[in-house]
Amino acid sequence: MLITPLIEEKAELTDGGLAPEPIVLSTRIRLARNLANEAFPGWADTPQRESVMERCFEKLTPLNALQDGVFLQISDLTDLEKQVLVERRLVSRELIESKDGAGVLIAPSQGLAIMINEEDHLRIQGLHSGFNFLRTWDEVDALDSKIEDCLDYAFSDDYGYLTACPTNVGTGLRASAMLHLPGLVMRGHMEKVVRMVNQLGLAVRGSLGEGSEATGSIFQISNQQTLGESEQQILKRLINILHAIIQQENNARGVMLEKQPEVIFDKIGRAFGILQQGHLISSQEAINLLSLLRLGVDIGMLPEEKRAKIDRMTMEVQPGHVQCTENADIEPEERDKLRSSRLREQFATFPELDFNNIQWIPNPQTDTEHGTNE
Amino acid sequence: MAKPEQCSNCNKPATIHLTQIIDNKIHKVDLCEDCPYKQSVTDPEGFSLADFLIKDPSSIGGESSVKCEVCGFTPADFKKTGRFGCPHCYESFKATLEPMLSNMHKGTVHRGKVPEKALARLSKKRRLDQFEEDLREAIESENFEEAARIRDLLAEAKDSIKKA
Ligand SMILES: [Zn+2]
Ligand SMILES: [Zn+2]
Numbered sequence: 078m079l080i081t082p083l084i085e086e087k088a089e090l091t092d093g094g095l096a097p098e099p100i101v102l103s104t105r106i107r108l109a110r111n112l113a114n115e116a117f118p119g120w121a122d123t124p125q126r127e128s129v130m131e132r133c134f135e136k137l138t139p140l141n142a143l144q145d146g147v148f149l150q151i152s153d154l155t156d157l158e159k160q161v162l163v164e165r166r167l168v169s170r171e172l173i174e175s176k177d178g179a180g181v182l183i184a185p186s187q188g189l190a191i192m193i194n195e196e197d198h199l200r201i202q203g204l205h206s207g208f209n210f211l212r213t214w215d216e217v218d219a220l221d222s223k224i225e226d227c228l229d230y231a232f233s234d235d236y237g238y239l240t241a242c243p244t245n246v247g248t249g250l251r252a253s254a255m256l257h258l259p260g261l262v263m264r265g266h267m268e269k270v271v272r273m274v275n276q277l278g279l280a281v282r283g284s285l286g287e288g289s290e291a292t293g294s295i296f297q298i299s300n301q302q303t304l305g306e307s308e309q310q311i312l313k314r315l316i317n318i319l320h321a322i323i324q325q326e327n328n329a330r331g332v333m334l335e336k337q338p339e340v341i342f343d344k345i346g347r348a349f350g351i352l353q354q355g356h357l358i359s360s361q362e363a364i365n366l367l368s369l370l371r372l373g374v375d376i377g378m379l380p381e382e383k384r385a386k387i388d389r390m391t392m393e394v395q396p397g398h399v400q401c402t403e404n405a406d407i408e409p410e411e412r413d414k415l416r417s418s419r420l421r422e423q424f425a426t427f428p429e430l431d432f433n434n435i436q437w438i439p440n441p442q443t444d445t446e447h448g449t450n451e
Numbered sequence: 452m453a454k455p456e457q458c459s460n461c462n463k464p465a466t467i468h469l470t471q472i473i474d475n476k477i478h479k480v481d482l483c484e485d486c487p488y489k490q491s492v493t494d495p496e497g498f499s500l501a502d503f504l505i506k507d508p509s510s511i512g513g514e515s516s517v518k519c520e521v522c523g524f525t526p527a528d529f530k531k532t533g534r535f536g537c538p539h540c541y542e543s544f545k546a547t548l549e550p551m552l553s554n555m556h557k558g559t560v561h562r563g564k565v566p567e568k569a570l571a572r573l574s575k576k577r578r579l580d581q582f583e584e585d586l587r588e589a590i591e592s593e594n595f596e597e598a599a600r601i602r603d604l605l606a607e608a609k610d611s612i613k614k615a
Contacts, residue, residue, distance in 0.1 A: 111538060113573070116522050120536035196534065218564070225566045229573060231538035236552075237561025239538040243548065244555055246541070248563035278557075305558020 080158045083147060083165070084401060088187040097384045099375040100323050101208035102255040102295065105166070106217050109240045109249035110199040113229040117241035118175070118194040126178030126194050133193045134180065136227040142220050143184050143191075151179040157406060160397030166204065171195055189220060196241050197249075199224070206388070208319070210252060210312050218308075237304065247304030252315050256322060259294040259372045260329030263340070267296075270322060277318055278302055292361055293368035293391070298322070334376065334437055342432055345373045353424045357410070358417040363394040377436035383427065390423060519543035579608055 111117060115129055130150070138148055151159065151173055159173040168181050172195040180193040192200040201224070203217035231239040237247040245251070261267050271281045282297045298319065300311050333341050348369035351358065358366070367387050374384045392398060399412045399419075407415065458465045518525050520543065524536030535541065541548065552559045582605040589598035 113538060113569075114521075116537045117535060119532060119534050120522060120524060120528075221564075222568075225569045228569075230566045230569050232566055232569065233538075233541060233561075235560055236541055237563060238566075239541050241534040243535070243552060246552070247556065247561045250563070302556045304552060304556035305560060305562060307563045310562075 079149060079154060080147070080161060080401075083167070083183065083187065084161065084398070088165070095205055095207050095209060097388050098207045099384075100257055100326055101319070102257050102388070103204060103206050104209045104213050104252075104254050105202060105204045106210070106213045106250065106252045107200055107202040108217060108221055109197040109238065109245045109251075110201065110221070110224070111231040111239055111241070112198050113231045115198065115231075117196075118179075118198060119196065119241055121194075123177050126176065129198055130178045130180050130193050133191075133199065133228070134182075137182055137191060137224065140220070140223055142189055142216075142223065143182050145185045147183045147185075149181050149183070151175065151181070152177055157397060157400055161401050164395040164397045165392065168192055169195060169200075189216060191220075197245070208254065208323075210254075210316055214252075214308065214312060244301075245303050248306075248308050248311065250303055250308050250311055251299055252312055253297050253299035254315075254319055256296050256298060256319070256326070257294060257368065257371060258296055258322070258326050258329075259368060260326045260333060262291075262294040263333060263344075264329045266325070266329060270325060274298060274318060274322070277314075279315065279318060293364040295364075295368065330372075330376070331437060334435060338435070341372070341376075345369050345378060346430060346432075349373070349424070349427075349430055352420050353427075355417045355420065357413040358394075358420060359409075359413055360394050360396050360399070360416065363416060363420065364391055367391045367394070373430060377434055378430045378432065379427065386423070390420065394420070517543065575608065575611070579605065582608060 112129060112132075115121065116125055118126055118129070121129070134148060137143060138146075149162075151168075154162075154173075159168075162168045162181070163170055163173060165187065167183055167187060167190050169192065172179055172181065172192050175194060178194050182191045182193070184190065188204055190202050190204070192202070201217055201221055203213040203220075205213050233239055238249040240246050240249055258267065258270075261270055274281050278301055280299050280301050282299070298315075300315050302311070306314075348366040352363075352366050352370065367390055370379065371384060371387050371391075373379050374381060374387065393402070394416050396409075396412060399416050400407050402419075403415060457463065519536055519540045521539035522537035524540050524543070526544065526547070528536065529544070535544075549559055582601055586598055586601045586605060589595070589601055
């Protein structure tokens with residue numbers, strides 16, 4: 078398969094990047110860019126799209142940041158390969174559903190990727206595990222400047238970088254963090270948090286059942302506005318709000334552990350049991366169970382180094398990944414069997430949960446970016 | 452648990468409820484599971500409520516026959532897709548665009564990064580075009596002294612682009 082090197086490689090979100098931390102799973106920044114004097118991808122006809130893609134491939138593949146990377150045309154991929162790329166967050170659904178002349182360039186670490194002819198000609202994305210906006214911005218900014226050396230961007234003095242959708246115009250910047258918020262979910266505080274974040278002009282995404290439940294208690298928070306502020310201002314505002322949410326999550330965990338430790342112990346203990354002994358686990362269920370085990374690592378029930386393992390499993394229990402490791406299209410029930418047997422294998426090597434050594438030091442790593450670096 | 456809302460896009464029962472506050476106005480969107488507008492948490496692009504807002508027909512010029520002279524895009528196309536046709540559309544639809552931008556964003560003027568090198572290349576190219584036009588005019592009006600002067604400037608400018 079064309080994408081095999083991507084799955085086998087240790088990558089940014091699967092055990093190969095920065096050490097994963099509690100609460101902030103990952104940081105992502107993307108820039109929307111377009112070529113001057115070319116119709117946007119949605120309005121362009123096939124020959125126009127193909128000529129833009131050819132030009133981009135020609136100019137971008139020699140860039141240092143993409144050395145030894147993977148360059149793919151979407152039309153060359155099978156449905157399963159496309160699904161895996163989406164699950165790895167390397168491309169969007171829109172890209173894989175698009176007409177001819179769409180592609181993606183992926184750096185070896187998978188921390189940088191450029192989608193070609195998605196909604197805009199270029200979508201440059203930087204991705205890191207943990208809370209790393211400034212580092213991610215520096216990398217994306219540098220790559221963007223290199224691209225600008227060899228391609229003419231559509232830019233206006235008034236409106237900045239011109240994008241197909243006016244919601245992205247200006248900086249073309251969307252910054253987002255994936256947060257793991259089991260404490261706030263268990264305490265029933267998510268609705269309040271969502272309201273607060275919305276009021277501050279940010280978006281919270283996910284399948285929010287009643288505004289309080291998302292698979293694995295994972296929420297994505299991102300800026301919505303792109304024009305009228307500098308990139309630094311946008312990031313600073315987002316970082317400040319994320320710090321407030323992290324603090325709330327820490328408080329929620331602290332309160333739970335102080336008042337009803339058995340509730341948390343019971344949930345984590347049961348999750349561990351199912352992962353070790355289950356035989357038919359859906360991807361949704363697996364993600365929810367792994368989320369609880371991640372919390373278990375955070376509070377000292379499992380060794381720190383298991384966090385990266387759990388993150389990798391969270392990626393690999395997704396339907397596309399399960400099929401990809403078997404290299405075949407597999408029916409859902411058969412997938413559940415395969416998924417569970419792989420989980421049983423992985424968890425057989427885990428130590429017993431330690432219920433007597435709960436360490437809860439709130440917020441140890443996530444303050445590093447607190448406005449001091451910039 | 453049961454919420455009666457229907458999907459904003461089709462009529463199936465909505466299971467995803469999003470709220471967003473723009474300019475102190477609360478906007479709510481309810482979506483069903485299978486709706487094409489639904490995008491999961493893991494989707495890099497996620498979901499933008501603004502996509503819905505700008506499809507509101509009243510938000511961009513009505514019946515007008517304005518067309519982007521570069522790409523032929525019309526306001527009707529914008530209503531349908533919520534996207535523009537080409538970079539020049541921002542000029543072509545400036546009048547209807549400004550109020551929309553001020554609804555959506557912190558301001559209506561760009562305050563971020565500027566592609567210095569691309570702009571420098573562009574202004575050089577514009578200068579070349581201008582020289583070439585001046586040269587043509589000078590020759591047409593048989594002003595050969597002026598034409599020779601411009602030809603030198605043109606050669607110099609082309610040279611500096613080559614070196615860059
Ligand atoms: Zn629907
Ligand atoms: Zn146009």
